[in-house]
Amino acid sequence: MKSVVQLKDEVVAPADGYRDATVDSGARRVITVAVAGNPNAGKSTLINAIAGSRLHVGNWPGVTVEKKEASFEHQGTRIRLVDLPGTYSLSPYTQEEIIARDYLVQERPDLILNVVDSTNLERNLYLTVQILELGIPVVMALNMSDEAQEKGYRLDVKGIEEMLGVVAVPTAATRKSGLDQLLEAVVATAAAPKLRRPKKLNYGYDIETAAELLARELALESAPLLERFPERWLVLKIMERDEHVLRQVNFGDEALLERALHHLRSEHGDDVESLMAEARYGLASGLTREVLRKPELKKTELTEKIDRVVLNRFLGIPIFLGAMWLMFKLTFDLSKPFGDWINDMTGGPFKHWASILLGAIGAPDWTVSLATEGVISGVGFVLVFVPVIFLMMFFITFLEGSGYMARAAFVMDRAMHAIGLHGKSFIPMLLGFGCNVPGIYATRTLENPRDKALTALLIPLMSCGARLPVYVVFTGAFFPRSSGTVIWSLYVMGIALAIVMGLIFKKTLFRGEAPMFIMELPPYRMPSLHSLCVHTWEKGKHFLIKAGTYIFAVSVLVWFLLNLPWGVENRKDSYLGQAGQVMAPALAPLGFGTWQAASSLITGVIAKEIVVGTMGEIYAPKKEEAKQEFKPFGEEVKEVAVSFGKACRESVSNVVSTFGITSLDTQEKEERSALKGMVLKTFTPLTAYAFMAFVLLYMPCMVVAFAMRQEFNGWKWFGVAFAYQTVLAWGMACLIYQGGTLLGLGG
Amino acid sequence: MGFSDLVIAAVLVVGCCYILYRSLWQKKGHCPGCDGGCDRSH
Ligand SMILES: Nc1nc2c(ncn2[C@@H]2O[C@H](COP(=O)(O)OP(=O)(O)OP(=O)(O)O)[C@@H](O)[C@H]2O)c(=O)[nH]1
Ligand SMILES: [Mg+2]
Numbered sequence: 204m205k206s207v208v209q210l211k212d213e214v215v216a217p218a219d220g221y222r223d224a225t226v227d228s229g230a231r232r233v234i235t236v237a238v239a240g241n242p243n244a245g246k247s248t249l250i251n252a253i254a255g256s257r258l259h260v261g262n263w264p265g266v267t268v269e270k271k272e273a274s275f276e277h278q279g280t281r282i283r284l285v286d287l288p289g290t291y292s293l294s295p296y297t298q299e300e301i302i303a304r305d306y307l308v309q310e311r312p313d314l315i316l317n318v319v320d321s322t323n324l325e326r327n328l329y330l331t332v333q334i335l336e337l338g339i340p341v342v343m344a345l346n347m348s349d350e351a352q353e354k355g356y357r358l359d360v361k362g363i364e365e366m367l368g369v370v371a372v373p374t375a376a377t378r379k380s381g382l383d384q385l386l387e388a389v390v391a392t393a394a395a396p397k398l399r400r401p402k403k404l405n406y407g408y409d410i411e412t413a414a415e416l417l418a419r420e421l422a423l424e425s426a427p428l429l430e431r432f433p434e435r436w437l438v439l440k441i442m443e444r445d446e447h448v449l450r451q452v453n454f455g456d457e458a459l460l461e462r463a464l465h466h467l468r469s470e471h472g473d474d475v476e477s478l479m480a481e482a483r484y485g486l487a488s489g490l491t492r493e494v495l496r497k498p499e500l501k502k503t504e505l506t507e508k509i510d511r512v513v514l515n516r517f518l519g520i521p522i523f524l525g526a527m528w529l530m531f532k533l534t535f536d537l538s539k540p541f542g543d544w545i546n547d548m549t550g551g552p553f554k555h556w557a558s559i560l561l562g563a564i565g566a567p568d569w570t571v572s573l574a575t576e577g578v579i580s581g582v583g584f585v586l587v588f589v590p591v592i593f594l595m596m597f598f599i600t601f602l603e604g605s606g607y608m609a610r611a612a613f614v615m616d617r618a619m620h621a622i623g624l625h626g627k628s629f630i631p632m633l634l635g636f637g638c639n640v641p642g643i644y645a646t647r648t649l650e651n652p653r654d655k656a657l658t659a660l661l662i663p664l665m666s667c668g669a670r671l672p673v674y675v676v677f678t679g680a681f682f683p684r685s686s687g688t689v690i691w692s693l694y695v696m697g698i699a700l701a702i703v704m705g706l707i708f709k710k711t712l713f714r715g716e717a718p719m720f721i722m723e724l725p726p727y728r729m730p731s732l733h734s735l736c737v738h739t740w741e742k743g744k745h746f747l748i749k750a751g752t753y754i755f756a757v758s759v760l761v762w763f764l765l766n767l768p769w770g771v772e773n774r775k776d777s778y779l780g781q782a783g784q785v786m787a788p789a790l791a792p793l794g795f796g797t798w799q800a801a802s803s804l805i806t807g808v809i810a811k812e813i814v815v816g817t818m819g820e821i822y823a824p825k826k827e828e829a830k831q832e833f834k835p836f837g838e839e840v841k842e843v844a845v846s847f848g849k850a851c852r853e854s855v856s857n858v859v860s861t862f863g864i865t866s867l868d869t870q871e872k873e874e875r876s877a878l879k880g881m882v883l884k885t886f887t888p889l890t891a892y893a894f895m896a897f898v899l900l901y902m903p904c905m906v907v908a909f910a911m912r913q914e915f916n917g918w919k920w921f922g923v924a925f926a927y928q929t930v931l932a933w934g935m936a937c938l939i940y941q942g943g944t945l946l947g948l949g950g
Numbered sequence: 951m952g953f954s955d956l957v958i959a960a961v962l963v964v965g966c967c968y969i970l971y972r973s974l975w976q977k978k979g980h981c982p983g984c985d986g987g988c989d990r991s992h
Contacts, residue, residue: 567954569955573962763959809970
């Protein structure tokens with residue numbers, strides 16, 4: 204007689220195509236769940252809601268471009284959720300779809316969580332039908348059930364379960380509803396994979412007969428293949444002659460395929476691939492008809508109304524530019540008082556406290572100078588821009604979550620076609636406004652390598668958050684009333700030059716046209732405040748980490764370079780000063796041929812914030828020069844708090860004045876930062892603008908260089924970007940300076 | 951400038967170079983600031 208334990212083992216024992224959940228070293232069960240579904244179905248949102256992770260989400264298709272993991276503990280079981288890029292089918296076109304497919308097929312997860320957008324059931328079921336071919340247990344999340352309900356859709360969940368042989372749970376990831384039932388279904392299904400077999404759907408007599416024949420032949424002639432891949436899936440893919448799969452499995456037995464397909468071809472013609480697609484579509488639409496009831500009357504939805512204006516042929520681009528302008532204006536007005544506050548703090552009390560602290564522990568004198576003139580001037584200067592950067596990231600997160608990204612791509616489609624790309628390329632470029640690096644990775648959503656490389660080459664022209672500090676210093680000094688507009692003009696310059704460079708590349712390196720593209724426009728959605736904050740933090744955090752690591756390191760090194768050879772009197776004669784002097788003549792035609800500007804540009808190659816960090820150090824008053832009067836500690840702390848309160852008030856009043864409700868408090872404050880004063884002395888408005896343009900264009904930062912190398916397996920495209928950008932930056936700054944001087948703006 | 955100054959300076963410079971190496975060269979531009987559920991197996 205069998206013991207209970209043995210019996211239990213039998214139930215969960217792995218059977219063909221199935222695996223039992225693995226057991227990790229601590230003898231806990233681990234369930235690996237692949238989360239798959241159409242793009243923008245809410246997979247990442249669902250994982251974030253279940254596992255408390257912070258995966259990137261956004262309201263457009265193609266947010267997730269590589270597999271990401273989040274794992275958590277549930278009733279003593281470790282559940283690993285693998286977030287996959289969205290895909291419309293398992294015959295992928297783009298790189299990120301291939302990532303998703305390869306994971307499902309090769310890694311054989313314990314279970315697939317198929318996230319379905321219930322408002323687009325038919326299209327989503329087309330993928331589900333293909334997922335079922337894999338023979339891996341499936342749990343279905345009927346996500347966006349809140350929106351489906353609002354539209355008046357009625358879904359027969361029992362019907363779906365019966366017809367597909369899977370457990371289906373209605374969920375609304377953004378409202379965290381249905382998650383408990385979903386988890387329960389996942390655990391139950393993983394515990395008894397054999398009992399929860401998804402149904403084998405019938406593709407019609409002819410296809411099924413041919414598939415059986417081929418499976419039998421394969422079993423005889425290449426049995427190892429059937430062990431490596433899910434059987435039914437492999438057979439169907441071979442019948443379709445899926446190139447990627449044929450290459451992967453190294454299948455070349457034409458005669459065998461010919462025998463199996465003979466009857467099918469003679470009945471239905473040669474195009475087996477279309478035949479199979481039809482069979483799958485037939486199933487998906489038949490199923491939808493069975494289980495979904497839509498209301499008779501369709502009301503015009505808000506999304507449609509907004510789109511009529513936003514996507515208007517003539518208004519589209521002006522609205523896009525206007526929205527951007529508003530974003531900069533708000534960013535700048537809201538954040539400026541806080542930036543000034545941090546500036547006051549790092550310049551005054553912090554420097555004072557640091558020198559007291561270093562004195563107390565008996566550190567050598569020069570380290571005090573290193574801390575105050577080096578680290579606090581360098582890193583502090585970057586910290587001044589934390590409020591600007593965070594606000595900017597907040598607005599970008601809002602744009603991403605609202606659904607406007609996809610519209611911007613649509614609106615720019617015509618302009619992008621002029622340069623041989625299509626609108627979809629504009630999304631990686633827009634992401635580049637936050638940081639160029641994710642933009643480079645987002646080029647994976649583009650179909651052909653040509654589009655991908657060309658887009659990646661243009662992304663560094665998009666002005667990222669790290670360039671903001673430079674703009675803020677210079678516009679604050681020279682254009683205090685219209686900072687937002689001046690910064691906006693630089694962003695627009697980046698886009699315009701991207702189009703010009705695209706035209707040039709199209710004529711030279713990248714001949715050819717972009718194919719037409721169809722992109723789904725998701726409905727507008729209001730992101731929740733919580734998710735806005737979380738994702739703003741995720742984006743902004745990156746800049747803080749940078750300030751704490753390599754900007755810190757660089758500011759220390761810059762201090763040494765400014766003070767070596769040891770005991771050098773004049774910073775101009777230091778190593779960095781000498782390097783700056785060598786480069787300065789090349790910048791003279793641009794109007795800023797000083798060693799200070801040149802040295803800052805040299806160090807800024809590592810990251811563009813460092814341009815202002817270095818300037819801050821170069822222009823930092825030497826200890827002897829600084830006329831400082833320090834107050835008692837208690838009073839200084841009080842001042843920190845009081846001035847923060849003032850900054851909050853100012854920020855609010857700035858925004859109010861943006862909308863013209865009150866007039867801006869125009870009383871100029873006395874110049875508080877040494878850097879601003881020095882910048883005012885050494886630049887003119889015209890050279891300042893030329894300098895900002897140069898910083899915008901002059902070369903991608905190091906991290907982008909590495910990202911390009913990784914995406915394109917080599918330094919080639921980075922080399923191209925480096926070369927053209929250097930030329931472009933020089934030419935553009937020269938044009939601005941010389942042209943402006945001719946027009947009499949030089950003064 | 952004494953011997954101890956030289957040692958401190960050398961330690962600082964080496965430390966900073968190491969930070970640069972770690973945050974730029976080692977990461978090779980891979981997804982900065984996305985630790986939340988990031989697949990760091992690459
Ligand atoms: N109303 C509603 N919105 C949702 C729900 N789930 C997700 N969303 C929104 O849908 C959009 C897409 O969500 P994501 O999680 O990024 O979608 P995804 O499936 O990961 O998309 P890709 O990564 O592009 O494949 C976001 O704007 C979410 O806020 C839901 O249940 N209800
Ligand atoms: Mg996603």
